[in-house]
Amino acid sequence: MKKHVLTTMMAVLMLLFLLPHTGQAASSGTKVYLDNQVLEKADVVTVNQTTMVPIRVVSEEMGFKVAWNRAAQQVTVGSGADTVVLTINQRAAAVNGAIVSLTQPAMMKNNTTYVPLRFISSQMGLQVKWDNAGKSVYLFTAGNPAGSQVGAAPSAPSGSTTAPVNNLAEVQAISFSDNRLMVTTSKKVAVKDSVLTGPNRILLELSNTGFGATIGGNLGVGQVGTVAVPNGANVSQIRYFIPKTAPNTVQVVIDLKSANTYKLSSEGTSVFVSLDKVTAPNTNVGSNGKKVIVIDAGHGQHDPGAVGPTGVREKDVNLGLALKLEAILKKNSKVDVVMTRSDDTFLSLKERVKVAENVKADVFVSIHNNSGPASASGTETFYQRANSKSLATVLQKYLLTATGFKDRKVQYGNFHVIRETTMPAALVEVGFVSNAAEAAQLKTEAFQQRVAEALAKGLFEYLGQ
Template sequence: MKRFVSMLLFMSLFFTMFATVGQAAEVVPKLFLNGNLLTSAVNPQIINNATVVPVRTVSEGLGYQIVWDNTTKAATVTHGSNIIKLKLNDNIALVNDQKVQMDTTASVIKGTTLVPLRFIGEQFGLDFEWKATEKEVHMYEHATEPTEPVIPTDPAVPTGLITEVAYNGESTLTVSYEGVSKANKPLVLDSPKRIVFDFPNTGLNTFLSGQAVIDVTDSTYLQKIRYSLFSNSPPTVRLVIEISEDTGYVLTEDLGKFKLTFMPLADVPVDPNLPVDPPIVIDPQEPPASNDMFDVVIDPGHGGSDPGAKSVLNRWEKEFNLSVALKMKALLDKEPKIKAHFTRTGDTYPSLDDRIKFAENLKADLFMSIHANSGAASASGAETYYYRENSKALAAVIHKRLIAATKIKDRGVKKEAYKVIKQTTMPAVLIEAGFLSNSNDAKMLFDDAAQTRIATELVAGIKEYFKVK
């Protein structure tokens, strides 16, 4: 308890002093995590007398996963069973579904989410040290106090050292090393789409900095490359490569060198040693031919602890999504050739993985996720998203019907890697029926007659796609 009180006293003094310095001289501090310099496209800022820092930079430095949902304008940080949700322009965070007030709102600058440093310290369990002379903020993970005496051991010595990370300006990235090094199986993440490689028992040559960022311009495949000494025990180097959609790669290894060659996904060669099933060719413009029952999954977005976007009418997106879905249910239940299944029929929150698993287990013929948008007050209109080619024809039909129902601006059919339409395998679409942040759109979306029109047209679109009379 004494250590905790001392920590609070220090943090109070630190934030007061730092805010004063920031107002007088606009000092931009350097951020260090466990001794490693953290770099980001956006520097720490002073907002409403509170110091805010890039949450992705800190969380990824700790090995946490962070995902940005452009639909809800929210960032989700995951570490083990702990989940932190931060919403744009909101000073209330959800920590394991419990509301926590922050010193100031979460904000986005140049595409980077910034949150109060005090909140980072409290929720990520970090200690702070302010070095006034150097104008540096040092963050440290809490050391675990052993319950029994521990015999000191020498620090682990890496078996390999990375000596160079080189990008040729086109489609090849080369990682050179000395000694013995292996790359773990890569992790592919979204928002932004990136590939994460860890090199265990590997350190960085003294000529390389603790963390470096390579911005890539004019590349078809790459957006950004960054690497760092991710962990000291055991020594681990992490390489993160932000890539464009529909980008694949081939990893080749040679003595002292890893070579990544990037290319369109369709051009990635198939391992000849893997068994290959006979190809099944389906015309993406035509729905599956069948005289049997069609299984359709309707997914009312958000729900429960995740309310989605808030409208200018002080009502939540989850209400609109569910209301339209239930109106669709009443109509679909009367269709003899369509069996409707719903990811939720009440104010509950199935996770995105639960929704995907639900549709996959049913071997559904179609998946539709219902949402409403949010943005600037002037933004208006409806749009329909798809990801895979087998969903493009469905998106065109559904969007035509959506515009007929809403009678608002046509923002078009768009391709986007939203998880529920990317990781499902059946034709899948996600609709954004209008902008809750626009007063005209919001009034229409929460009008019962308009919701009935939307439900009726969406059901008609499903029937049109399946050519059901």
């Protein structure tokens, strides 16, 4: 079956009911294809000119577990903490334990739950193309080259999204860590760098490039996105935009507090600008025998992750822990730290993996916090591949000392970021934001610092540093 990121599906399901639809559903005779394979059981219907598709068929073809509770009239997509629960005729969904308000309830026809097609779009992780002549809908998973082989009609029926067909690369990640800017794109691009004054800044121009769904996807030409740089000694902020004078070019600007020399380099499809320090200029990632550690703060931006009863958001705790861990790690001259995100931005799971693969990381650590019943508690660490179990074990050992929470053990987990990476990788669930007592600690600076120090000790022990 086709595999895709569960987080993307969570985003789809949180949004898929925002369009109103009323009236009777009628079969449209439209066929649905996923990566050019027809979905035989996908009975497409139209409701007031809105195209609706069965969520079970699409989800299961993409590799998700879907369960139906007839008594409760509920559909559950996913498993464990990563779940979405939809209740027929109710204007709310449970997303990773958090309640999300919906303006339109789920629709049921012939014991099948239907969702509007327009939200299964490129911005939600799938390209959607409409073949007017064949009366067919084509869905393409991210990165599938076949998505460029199907033409889109000038006009599509209501409820569908026509994805533009072009050869532009897409910006997938922008972060600033350890005095170094990283820009990751979907494929290699030509980069021109310039030094500007009045005020001082460094300009990158990425030709034949646009924004992806997760970075800059909501920006129009001329509109500016920013990356906060809380730990930038000589950097005030990072800006990114598509200028009106060059619509097929993405410009990224490093705003400096004073003039600064730098080095431009690339690894895979990631471009790096390393700002020179007076005493120890940065070089390429992992140079001079340094071990490369990629820190991944889970969720971000529109994806809050789990949300506790007191309002503690997982994405905020994850980022706080990641930034504190980064600050500790970069004090060790024998390691090189790369962050998948350094502020409240969002990357898909596939893009997080790509960052780690681009820099040829020695280890990958994804930081998360859990959700469940109010009584659920504890710390756990997941691994997926055999070469990652020892990393997970040493991290769990130090985490337990720092948190004092219940030991939920080291466990196997089939999570995308630790499955698709090729280096030793672990995903830590520090505590439960759904547990009021643990959430109260998770949000404090002192607790986060203690956990970050524990993670650093575990990484240093594992790497022999």
